[in-house]
Amino acid sequence: MSDAAPTTIYLKDYTPFGYLIDSVHLTFDLAAHATRVTSRIAFRPNPDARDRKFFLHGEQLRLIRAAIDGAEIAPEVTDEGLTANVPNAPFVWETEVEIDPGNNTALEGLYMSNGMYCTQCEAEGFRKITFYPDRPDVMSTFTVRINGDLPVLLSNGNPTASGQGWAEWTDPWPKPAYLFALVAGDLIAYPDQFTTKSGRGVELNLWVRPGDEGKCAFGMEALKKSMKWDEEVYGREYDLDVFNIVAVDDFNMGAMENKGLNIFNSSAVLASPETSTDANFERIEAIIAHEYFHNWTGNRITCRDWFQLCLKEGLTVFRDAQFTSDMRSAPVKRIHDAIDLRARQFPEDNGPLSHPVRPESFQEINNFYTSTVYEKGAEVIGMLKRLVGDEAYSKALNLYFDRHDGQACTIEDWLKVFEDTTGRDLTQFKRWYSQSGTPRISVSESWDSGTYTLTLSQETHPTPGQTEKLPQVIPVAFGLLGPNGDEVRGTQVLELTEATQSFQFTGLAAKPNPSILRDFSAPVILDHGHSNADRAFLLAHDTDPFNRWQAGRSLAEDNLFRMITQDSAPDGQFLDGLLAVLRDGDLDPAYRALMLQLPSQSELASTLYDSGHTPDPLAIWTAIETLKQATAQHVQDLLPRLHSESLVDAPYQPDAEQSGKRALGNAALALTTRLDSGTQAAAEYDRANNMTQQLASLACLLRAGKGETQLSSFYDQWQHDRLVLDKWFGLQISLASPDATPAVALGLTQHPEFNWKNPNRFRALLGSLATNHAGFHHADGSGYQLLADWLIRLDPVNPQTTARMCTAFQTWKRYDDKRQALMRAQLTRISETPNLSRDTTEMVSRILDA
Numbered sequence: 039m040s041d042a043a044p045t046t047i048y049l050k051d052y053t054p055f056g057y058l059i060d061s062v063h064l065t066f067d068l069a070a071h072a073t074r075v076t077s078r079i080a081f082r083p084n085p086d087a088r089d090r091k092f093f094l095h096g097e098q099l100r101l102i103r104a105a106i107d108g109a110e111i112a113p114e115v116t117d118e119g120l121t122a123n124v125p126n127a128p129f130v131w132e133t134e135v136e137i138d139p140g141n142n143t144a145l146e147g148l149y150m151s152n153g154m155y156c157t158q159c160e161a162e163g164f165r166k167i168t169f170y171p172d173r174p175d176v177m178s179t180f181t182v183r184i185n186g187d188l189p190v191l192l193s194n195g196n197p198t199a200s201g202q203g204w205a206e207w208t209d210p211w212p213k214p215a216y217l218f219a220l221v222a223g224d225l226i227a228y229p230d231q232f233t234t235k236s237g238r239g240v241e242l243n244l245w246v247r248p249g250d251e252g253k254c255a256f257g258m259e260a261l262k263k264s265m266k267w268d269e270e271v272y273g274r275e276y277d278l279d280v281f282n283i284v285a286v287d288d289f290n291m292g293a294m295e296n297k298g299l300n301i302f303n304s305s306a307v308l309a310s311p312e313t314s315t316d317a318n319f320e321r322i323e324a325i326i327a328h329e330y331f332h333n334w335t336g337n338r339i340t341c342r343d344w345f346q347l348c349l350k351e352g353l354t355v356f357r358d359a360q361f362t363s364d365m366r367s368a369p370v371k372r373i374h375d376a377i378d379l380r381a382r383q384f385p386e387d388n389g390p391l392s393h394p395v396r397p398e399s400f401q402e403i404n405n406f407y408t409s410t411v412y413e414k415g416a417e418v419i420g421m422l423k424r425l426v427g428d429e430a431y432s433k434a435l436n437l438y439f440d441r442h443d444g445q446a447c448t449i450e451d452w453l454k455v456f457e458d459t460t461g462r463d464l465t466q467f468k469r470w471y472s473q474s475g476t477p478r479i480s481v482s483e484s485w486d487s488g489t490y491t492l493t494l495s496q497e498t499h500p501t502p503g504q505t506e507k508l509p510q511v512i513p514v515a516f517g518l519l520g521p522n523g524d525e526v527r528g529t530q531v532l533e534l535t536e537a538t539q540s541f542q543f544t545g546l547a548a549k550p551n552p553s554i555l556r557d558f559s560a561p562v563i564l565d566h567g568h569s570n571a572d573r574a575f576l577l578a579h580d581t582d583p584f585n586r587w588q589a590g591r592s593l594a595e596d597n598l599f600r601m602i603t604q605d606s607a608p609d610g611q612f613l614d615g616l617l618a619v620l621r622d623g624d625l626d627p628a629y630r631a632l633m634l635q636l637p638s639q640s641e642l643a644s645t646l647y648d649s650g651h652t653p654d655p656l657a658i659w660t661a662i663e664t665l666k667q668a669t670a671q672h673v674q675d676l677l678p679r680l681h682s683e684s685l686v687d688a689p690y691q692p693d694a695e696q697s698g699k700r701a702l703g704n705a706a707l708a709l710t711t712r713l714d715s716g717t718q719a720a721a722e723y724d725r726a727n728n729m730t731q732q733l734a735s736l737a738c739l740l741r742a743g744k745g746e747t748q749l750s751s752f753y754d755q756w757q758h759d760r761l762v763l764d765k766w767f768g769l770q771i772s773l774a775s776p777d778a779t780p781a782v783a784l785g786l787t788q789h790p791e792f793n794w795k796n797p798n799r800f801r802a803l804l805g806s807l808a809t810n811h812a813g814f815h816h817a818d819g820s821g822y823q824l825l826a827d828w829l830i831r832l833d834p835v836n837p838q839t840t841a842r843m844c845t846a847f848q849t850w851k852r853y854d855d856k857r858q859a860l861m862r863a864q865l866t867r868i869s870e871t872p873n874l875s876r877d878t879t880e881m882v883s884r885i886l887d888a
């Protein structure tokens with residue numbers, strides 16, 4: 039890192055690159071510490087550009103030779119790239135550089151993982167491979183030759199030639215450099231094939247390390263289902279002869295959609311019933327779908343610049359959510375998504391890191407792969423679809439694919455296809471992309487002889503850099519229930535566009551009960567103004583599964599809130615309502631399991647903070663424990679029935695039906711453990727023949743302060759399996775008591791298997807510390823200190839993962855003065871570390887500036 043002040047890049051400064059590229063030829067001579075990369079690039083002046091400065095990005099490259107049209111030149115090279123004088127006509131650019139993948143611990147560019155070469159180029163990693171205009175709007179076809187003494191040599195596109203120790207790949211589809219990929223290693227293929235709807239045969243391979251072959255079947259099935267679904271639902275076919283997926287152990291994120299060669303964190307693709315939980319299977323299915331869907335939304339149509347990241351990510355998350363809803367249960371998926379959004383995106387959007395779905399400036403783009411860009415970005419598309427309707431949505435998407443195939447696009451291009459298809463003016467809707475913060479909706483109602491009037495008001499609190507907020511277009515799915523629970527008005531979408539707006543419903547026989555924001559139709563905070571009686575009514579009668587669940591959630595939250603702020607006891611309204619839902623054997627077990635899940639500690643902390651209280655982590659933890667204990671007692675008689683309803687007498691399948699049953703059974707087991715101090719959980723542990731049940735019963739035991747023997751036999755059983763060992767590390771910290779958490783985490787950092795340079799292992803340990811709310815916020819500050827120690831240690835090794843994990847401190851201003859001071863001290867200590875990376879510098883300074 040240079041000591042220069044970090045530079046900020048602005049969306050408004052965008053200009054096109056001065057040159058276009060007709061073709062790229064790359065040759066890699068692989069060597070762990072001295073890989074040679076030779077490039078031959080056909081440039082020509084870009085008629086649409088005014089600025090003809092020839093600057094190529096390049097970092098950590100040793101330039102050996104550069105030439106233009108065969109004549110050697112001596113370009114001016116800095117830490118960030120090179121400049122050269124070039125002809126004002128087409129020319130061939132050549133360079134040879136040397137790089138050191140064996141010492142690349144940042145995992146960006148070409149690096150090594152367990153003897154295997156692999157790449158990660160999004161967002162700006164290609165500049166660590168060779169000199170290049172490393173920006174998404176410069177697209178070209180690529181031909182790649184790999185010379186290396188390894189059995190498997192892969193790159194993007196189709197294989198075009200190979201021999202002993204070399205292979206050549208050609209990607210006919212123009213792409214930006216961030217989609218480049220190369221893999222070389224001693225890998226085993228798990229092969230399959232797929233025939234597209236137009237009859238093209240595609241060879242599929244999942245490449246893994248020897249020993250992992252048994253964990254490939256599920257991922258392969260998920261890939262084939264994704265390919266089929268995209269044909270059926272979006273009319274999108276695959277466009278190469280081969281599709282390769284590679285599993286790699288060292289990876290900063292979940293996976294990467296490189297054209298024809300997706301690279302996956304092994305945790306996001308490898309699965310077996312013995313080693314993976316139902317939740318792991320579901321996540322893997324979704325990530326495989328996500329990366330595959332990028333082939334059209336991201337690769338064929340890419341982003342003009344990184345400010346447009348949500349163009350590909352929001353849309354692709356939306357598509358993978360649709361896929362999961364189709365493959366599994368739509369209501370359950372919607373509830374999971376709402377829980378996740380509230381847990382991750384709302385705190386981001388209501389704290390120092392708040393930024394619009396399309397940010398307007400950044401220092402380090404890696405810091406903007408956020409829940410706001412991804413998940414809120416997907417919510418924005420869901421709202422658009424709800425507003426224009428399914429048919430118009432599908433027409434607009436067809437127009438998008440027809441009009442923009444092969445282009446690097448903007449949010450303006452995206453919205454224009456909707457405007458052109460529907461004739462609708464989306465000017466106000468576009469605020470969802472530029473205005474940060476979570477809108478809050480408040481409700482008032484009136485009833486007058488047959489007419490019900492609903493008044494909705496919206497308000498968004500100021501966020502960093504944005505003090506004035508304008509009203510947004512908010513689709514509020516809405517229905518009315520009569521006093522006996524019948525639905526008197528089915529779901530319709532109210533369009534809230536003003537700061538305050540009223541909606542009237544006439545001809546009603548009696549004062550109805552409103553069901554507002556059905557299906558979580560917008561990413562907003564809704565203050566219903568409901569009484570607990572209204573909530574109990576909706577919990578019993580709402581026909582909308584999301585709002586029925588929400589009613590139970592709100593009852594629980596209100597109860598917890600009063601327990602914390604007024605020392606109230608667990609109350610009957612919530613517990614009775616819950617009991618009635620649990621008894622209803624017609625309800626999906628997965629749905630009933632969700633009903634049993636209480637709000638998380640950090641969600642309660644948000645709620646408390648929002649209503650003017652200072653969250654006390656220990657009081658929150660205690661209230662949740664007390665309510666769980668009361669729940670166990672209240673539903674005690676039902677537990678044996680829930681247990682029997684959850685039994686599966688068929689071979690293990692990670693599908694929605696079986697995993698729903700297991701979720702209910704395990705939720706019941708957690709309650710049972712509170713009453714029998716672990717007898718049943720210990721028996722379940724001994725009987726478990728899949729990881730879902732093994733881990734759930736172990737968790738019950740640990741939560742009860744038992745399970746020492748099981749924990750160590752779990753270690754003995756699984757010490758050879760790195761993904762299961764991550765669970766072993768994580769579980770102990772997640773379930774440690776508040777008082778013990780920092781010490782347990784510290785102890786585990788001394789374990790010989792704590793390979794902290796592996797991002798999965800680092801996250802398993804320190805990520806679990808950061809998400810154990812009461813433990814992390816230990817009053818003596820030892821949780822903060824431990825995390826900061828390790829972030830400081832990791833930063834020079836892996837800035838990207840370090841910076842992401844700084845978000846653990848983003849809520850620091852919510853807490854009491856003492857905790858604030860402790861957190862500020864750690865943030866300051868991180869920020870004052872010499873040579874801190876650009877990634878971490880930006881994150882810490884944004885968090886501190888709150």
Ligand code: 0A1
Pocket residue numbers: 158160161290291292293294295328329351404407838
């Ligand atoms: N585009 C990938 C995620 C990804 C983003 C950045 C990375 O490195 C900085 C790696 C992967 C996706 O959405 O799946």
Ligand code: ZN
Pocket residue numbers: 328332350351354
């Ligand atoms: Zn993505």
